Amino acid sequence: MRLVDRRRAPMALAHGLEFTIAENLRWIRSLTASSQELLVSQYNVSILGVLGKAAHAIGVPFGGWAYALWFAVLLLGLGALAWGEHVAANSSKPRPWFWPASFVWALVAIVNPLVWPYWQLLVAPLFLIHVAQGTALGLRNTRPTFWAVIAIFTAMNWLQNYAVVHYGGGLLALLLLLADAYRQERANGEREPHVSRLSAAAPNA
Numbered sequence: 001m002r003l004v005d006r007r008r009a010p011m012a013l014a015h016g017l018e019f020t021i022a023e024n025l026r027w028i029r030s031l032t033a034s035s036q037e038l039l040v041s042q043y044n045v046s047i048l049g050v051l052g053k054a055a056h057a058i059g060v061p062f063g064g065w066a067y068a069l070w071f072a073v074l075l076l077g078l079g080a081l082a083w084g085e086h087v088a089a090n091s092s093k094p095r096p097w098f099w100p101a102s103f104v105w106a107l108v109a110i111v112n113p114l115v116w117p118y119w120q121l122l123v124a125p126l127f128l129i130h131v132a133q134g135t136a137l138g139l140r141n142t143r144p145t146f147w148a149v150i151a152i153f154t155a156m157n158w159l160q161n162y163a164v165v166h167y168g169g170g171l172l173a174l175l176l177l178l179a180d181a182y183r184q185e186r187a188n189g190e191r192e193p194h195v196s197r198l199s200a201a202a203p204n205a
Contacts, residue, residue, distance in 0.1 A: 046115035117160035
C-alpha cells in the first residue's frame with residue numbers, strides 16, 4: 001500500500017526536491033533548444049525567423065539584438081492598431097467593421113514567433129480592403145506604387161513553397177502592404193476634412 005501511495009505521490013515527494021528541480025531544468029533546456037531550432041527553421045517566415053536565418057548566413061549569433069528588433073516592430077504594430085481604431089472611430093467615411101482588426105491579423109503574421117508561409121493568409125482581409133479602397137476612384141486614378149505592392153504581395157503568396165518567401169520575401173511583401181495601406185489611409189484622411197468643409201459651405205452659397 002505504501003508503494004502504491006509513493007507512485008501516486010508528486011515527484012517532489014517521491015524523489016526529493018533536488019531531483020525535481022534538476023528534471024524541470026532539463027525539460028526547460030530541451031524546450032528552449034527545440035524552440036530555438038524552430039525559430040531559425042527554413043519555413044519560419046516571421047520576423048524572428050527571417051532575422052535568425054539572416055544571422056546564421058552571415059555568421060552573427062542569434063540573440064538579444066533580434067528580440068530587441070522584434071519588440072520594436074511589435075510596439076510599432078500596436079501603435080498602428082491604436083491609430084486604426086482612432087481613425088475608424090472619428091471618420092465620417094464608412095468602413096468594414098473588421099477594418100481595424102485586419103491590422104491585428106496582419107501583425108500576427110509578423111510578430112508571432114513561429115509563422116509558417118500559409119499564415120500570411122491572415123492578411124487577406126487587409127489586402128482586400130486595400131484593393132477596394134485603392135480602386136474606389138477608378139483604375140486610372142491609382143498610383144503605380146499601389147499596383148507594385150499588390151503584385152509583390154500576390155506573387156509572394158503564390159510562391160509560398162520557394163526560398164524567396166522563406167528568406168524574407170514574404171515578410172517584405174507584408175510590410176510593404178502595411179506601409180501602403182497606412183499611406184493610403186493617411187491620404188484619404190487628408191481629403192476628408194476638405195470634403196467636409198465644402199459640404200458645410202454649400203448651403204450658404
